[in-house]
Amino acid sequence: MSEQSDPRRRYSSPVVDGLGKSASRAMLRAVGFTDEDFRKPQVGIASTWSRVTPCNSHIHELAEAASGGADAAGGKGVIFNTITISDGIANGTEGMKYSLVSREVIADSIETVAGCEGFDGLVAIGGCDKNMPGCLMGLARLDRPSVFVYGGTILPGENHTDIVSVFEAVGQHAKGDLDLIAVKHIEETAIPGPGSCGGMYTANSMASAIEALGMSLPGSSAQNAVSRAKHDDCEAAGAAVLELLERDIKPSDIMTRKAFENAITVVIALGGSTNAVLHLIAMANTIGVPLSLEDFTEIGRRVPVVADLRPSGHYMMSELVEIGGIQPLMKTLLDAGLLHGDCLTVTGRTLAENLANVAPYPAEQQIIAPLDRPFKAESHLRILYGNLAPEGGVAKITGKEGTRFTGTARVFGSEEEAQARILDGTVVAGDVLVIRYEGPRGGPGMREMLSPTSAIMGRGLGSDVALITDGRFSGGSHGFVVGHITPEAYDGGPIALVHDGDEITIDAEADTIEVNVSDEELMRRRAAWQKPTPRYARGALAKYARTVSSASTGAVTDLPDVR
Known part of the structure; x- marks a missing residue:
């Protein structure tokens, strides 16, 4: 029978110490605990x-390594699981409505298990879009010494392909540019093994953001999934938690306002996913740090896009790994005064201390441009407002498809409707596709529109068609696209009032999105509008729809003002 004497055992002591906890110890002996x-x-x-x-698919081995690292440092590692879903598999189906929901389930489950079992510290290992912010939100709620580990990036497929190549091949086939044999070959070779999608899509964007935030060990965001470096990263994370326990350094000490500004800066510099806006705001809300859409605009005015990474660029994350990952970029940003170097990290040192001895990129590399010769002088993440989005919308506009688009609305009530009309040739140059009732409440679940955006690109319409939605986009989406439009259609937002044939203008320089319809006409349409019946009455989707907040506040389910 142990007695409380170690301040690092604040949570486990009440579970296992003393005669009254004999039953608890008996249960734990059965899973391998000893007296020590x-x-x-x-x-x-x-x-x-x-x-x-x-x-x-490889993360169990990484969890074992993290547990071994904790054990070697004097702790007792206990592995438990939480869920994950696959956006790449579910995209374009009704099942994709569970994707964003899974982020909340993951946060809930980590909080639930750790809160119940009395873990003193945590390592969370995530490898896909929603489980990464879900892990961070769970760690933030618990606020116990913690480290996040990224599961790592996948290697490129044959001919430099990845999952987005497969989605775009479907559009290329519809256009007549690829036959079925070629599409099948891309399908068979684009995903060569374990790891997260290979471009600067949402997983790699969030891994980079979390490292910049200070919640991962240096280098964790830029390692191949199957590598010695990733195994060592996990062992080091397990050991690092013991040091954090010794010093009582918690997520709330690390996830500060300045740290979130660092994360936003790095995401912009890398040309990262629009989902980073949604997830960083959600994570900040969870830890109690004020963060809003306007912060992305303000920071974006001074931070350039310097990475030539997919989907808008050429290179993959594994190629960035080869030249040093994001650490040299962060050192460059720090030296330019664009990062807060005094932020504490999970190493127990500041960001500036972590970066002090980082070497620059090789001189001949082409992936990261100099700050004075960027690919885009300001952020590609544009927060748009106007009579279509009075509470904001989020666009990812690199400038490669232009910065202003005016076209004619073609309105769809779901992603499936839009996808069918893209593939059958109904959608033509000059259209602005409006996909609505796909928001957090209306979908419910705020599906990604990777299938439609990939079909648009595959049909060669990337510069000629725009797409706006109260849903969201995959990190693999590119083109003239605007998502997260708030208020969403289900709540009676103006996107619900758009008719086929309305003229819509998107201006990524003025940061506006407008439908060319008079206020009087919009009022008339509003008077005739009726709120749809919820699509789900029971189950996880119904519960999510009743509790989720607006996309502009991160689409979280635990805000005090959630309706």
Whole structure:
């Protein structure tokens, strides 16, 4: 029977100490605890391992390495699982409505297990879009010494392909540019093994943001999924939690306002996903840090896009790994005064201290441009307002498809409707596709529009068609696209009032999105509008729709003012 004497055991001590906890100890002996283990700090290892998706199929081995690292440092690692889903598999189906919901389930489950079992510290290992911010939100709620580990990026497929190549091949076939044999060959070779989608899509964007935030060890965001470096990263994370416990450094000490500004800066510099806007605001809300859409605009005015990474660029994350990952970029941004160097990180040191001895990129590399010769002088993430989005919308506009678009509305009530009309040739140059009732409440679940945007690109309409939605986009989407439009259609937002044939203008320089319809006409349409019946009456989607907040506040389910 152990007695409380170690301040690092604040949470495990009430679970295992004293005669009254004999039953607890008996249960734990059955899963491998010894007398000595009851005197050690317990480190929960939250694993998102699953054979659902290649992004997470290797994470059990990483969890074992993290647990071993915690054990070697004097703790007791305890592995537990949380869920994951696959956006790449579910995209374009009704099942994709569960994607954003899974982020909340993951946060809930990590909080639930750690809160119940009395873990003193945690390592969370995520490898796909939603489980990464879900992990961070769970760690933030618990506010116990914690480290996040990224599961790592996948390697390129044959001929430099990836999952987006497969989606775009479908559009190329519809256009007549690829036959079925060629599409099948891309399908068979684009995903060569474990790891997250290979471009600067949402997983790699969020991994980079979390490292910049200070919640991962240096280098964690830019390692191949199957590599010695990733195994060592996990072992080091397990050990790092013991040091954080010794010093009582918690997520709330690290996830500060300045740290979130650092994360936004790095996402912009890398040309990252629009989903980073949604997830960073959600994570900030969870830890109690004020963060809003306007912060992305303000920071974006001074931070350029310097990475030539997919989807808008050429290179993949594995190629950035080869030249040093994001650490040299962060050092460059720090030296230019664009990062806050005094932010504390999970190393126990500041960001500036972590970066002090980082070497620059090789001189001959072409992936990261100099700050004075960027690919885009300001952010590609544009927060748009106007009579179509009075509470904001989020666009990812690199400038390659232009910065201003005026076209004619072609309105769809779901993603499936739009996809069918893109593939059959109904959608033509000059159209602005309006996909509505796909928001957090209306969908419910705020589906990604990767299938439609990929079909548009595959049909060669990337510069000739715009797409706006109260849903969201995959990090793999590119083109003239605007998502997260708020208020959403289900709440009676103006996007619900658009008719076929209305003229819509998107201006990514003035940061506006307008439908050319008079206020009087919009009022007349509003008077005739009726709120749709909820699509789900029971179950997880119905519960989510009743509790979720607006996309402009991160689409979280635990804000006090959630309706």
